[in-house]
Amino acid sequence: MKKRKKQISVILFLLVVLSFLLLLSDTLLSGKDKKIYNISIITRGRNSESLTIMKEGIDQAASEVNANISFITLSEENSVEEQKELIDREIKNKADAIIISPVDYEKMAEPIENAMKKVPVILIESTVKSEQVLSNISCDNYKLGVSLAEEMVQMGNTRSNIAIVKNNLECSSIKERYDGFMSVMKNTENTYTFWKISGQKQVTSYNEAKNFIKENDVDAVVTFDAGILELIAQAKKDLSIVSKEKAAVEIYGTGSTSKIISFLEDKVINATAMQNEFNVGYLGVKTAVGMINRKHIDNGTISSTVINTQNMYYQDNQRLLFPLIR
């Protein structure tokens, strides 16, 4: 009798304690959601203008998941050393995750692998050479190159002299775009002039581009980097005022800065292949938070499209090109 009484009281007591814990954990858990994540984003270049749309996505995601974003651009275009330093600095600054657009497929592999041991690292646009499973958020760059090439062929470039700007090929996204592009082009009778802009400063590069177009007799120029596309387009625009002949030079590229769009509208640029950069930014941050919380987030593939003057105001492209600015 006594034993049973004791048992009953012990069970009841346990139940009360359990329910109390439940209550406590419930209130604690609901407060836990308010954690702020520090996420650092390291770009590939010094110009963040080309990343406006991506930034929109990043901001959208940041407001959703309560993240503190520090957006870091390089002081020098495509500098491996600087990116390495920045990774170290951000880890020291207690970043919860790093989102990086690596400048070099091979050289950045080791620093990123090292960083991944400390914090989650998410690669956007490009990737690095690594055995490890990397979170890479990017469109199919090879396909992007293919689409750009197909667009060019459709525009009638089958026997043209095409200048290909081979800058930044060490960056995997650009390399893949280039590979994709060339895979289509090798079936055509086009002739190619390969060219690399060597100048580091914007002004010198611009002059170089201007001179190149002026001196070489090319039908089209192709580049796979938004910054260089802007330069070349600017050069062509300025030249076309002087010479009608140069105005006929077709320019193809990738990227979607507002400058590029206006060039597109002015028919300076014929077509640009772009990925859904908003999604890249958005998914980048979402994946980063997912990795911080050790949850798997399905990397949806990022869509890409080729935009030319005719289709740029189609509803879908409009939405892609001009994100609603908050």
Place this chain on the structure above:
Amino acid sequence: MCNLIKLRIEKIIRKRKNESIQHIISISFTVIAVMGMLMVGGALYLRFINSTESMISENNKSMLEQVNLNLDSYLRNMMKISDATYYNVIKKKDLSIESINKELDLLYETNKDLLISICVFSEHGEVVSASPVGQLKSSVDPRKSEWFSKAINKKENLHFSTPHVQNLFVDPSYRYRWVVSLSRAVELTNNKKITSGVLLVDMNFSGIEQICKNVNVGKSGYVYLVDGDGEIIYHPMQQLIYSNLIEENNKVAATYEDGNHTETFQGEKRLITIKTVGYTGWKIVGITPMSDITSDYHQMSIFAVFIMFFAIFILVFLNMFVSSRIANPIRALEKSVKKLESGVKDVDISISGSYEIQHLGKAIRSMVNQMHTLMDNIVIEQEAKRKSELNALQEQINPHFLYNTLDSIIWMIENENYDGAIIMVTALARLFRISLSKGKNIITVRDEIEHVRNYLTIQNIRYKNKFTYSIEADEKTLNLTSIKLIIQPLIENAIYHGMEFMGGDGEILVKAYVKESDLYIDVIDNGLGMLPEVAHTLLTNESKIERKSSGIGLKNVHERIQLYFGENYGLKIYSEPDEGTTIRIHMPGIDFYEAKKEVEEK
């Protein structure tokens, strides 16, 4: 069903019948308390759920009402601008004579926050006038735009477009703005000729955004705006929808009537509130995920469960305490009564607990005391009664027997048989001497045998040698103790029932011997004997047959022996009809003198 429940309850009650009072009290109290708690908790919870849901619905409704009001006034504002432009500017001027740019600029400047541009197009898509003044982009043909064709095709209406990028004019800073276009067909007076044209008022999209953005419809709820076809005009996550990162049930929402609905979208149950905006046919859609509402329930229910457990816990303890307070004294009382039942003497009846139980305890205690005294009295009385009865019986021998014997002696003397008379008188004298034995009840076997011998002598003479007798007493038995006058009744019995009807060859044998340190005295006759059943009744019941004897029955002897020496001793009768009877006295073998010494020492 009712019967089944009844049966169940009865079964439980039957099972519980033997439960202790504490159990019954604590369990029934607890059951009732728990049931009460559950019922009250459940009722409150349900009430809470009901009121929360209706409260949220009502709240959403009034929120949307507010949004609608704001949006309506915003749109009316736009329409007013459009009206003002049309009726006060365009209609009043001949465009070939004077420009309307100034007026448009004025209108634009006053509503700069709301507007991106006001422009008038001819039916061929040429800019007639615009504010702010802009250069039409070379690549743009307004006639291809939806707003243009809509305005031309449905002249009487004002048309609101879905949000799109304004791409009409060259902007040196490359800014592209999202606008909602309000277009209408207008009549342009050109050189007194009336031609048709289109008036376009581009509203800043952020104006609509401002109205819908910070509407509070629950924790993670939001408000969005669709046009009549379900195209999204505003959504807090518009870009995500455009980028296919998330989906919205906008097409279905557009088909709902005004009011509250619930739907399940992507596995999530949500409360949807719809409000149609006047004129445009737009619909404001308020979304509140049910999980928002139910998360409140969840917390509430956890809290309720906690409170319930806590209350039950306390109640159970309280019940245990109270029931033990009630039951413990009763149980103690019950325990002492049980002890009493099992015959334990000197039971201390517990007196504790409430007044009633104390009273009960006191009553039982006094009852027990009274019972004890009564019982003692009865024992004493009984003993005294028995003793006096025995004594009386012993007395009884004398007159009857004396009379008979004296009668025989008289008869002998009359017949001048003086020798016989002398023997008889001598025997009688001895008989009485032993009979009296100074009033002692315990005598030696020797004396007892002597007594029997005298008795037999007398009887033998009286019965004129109708029987023969012999006495065989073991030497060892002679000094052992015996109760006075136990053999004589057996002899008497044997003579009356065994010998009286026999011809003269009756035999009586008295045999005393020791076996296993116990004393046995057998009285054996060869009389009529009896059935064993009859023999058995002799010792237990008073025989119903009238006795001719002096009245000292075998039973009496038996009881006397048992009274003195205990249940293990007494008489045993072995008898067969026509064979004879043996009556065996069994007594403990106690040395008379040693016993006497012991008594004296004490």
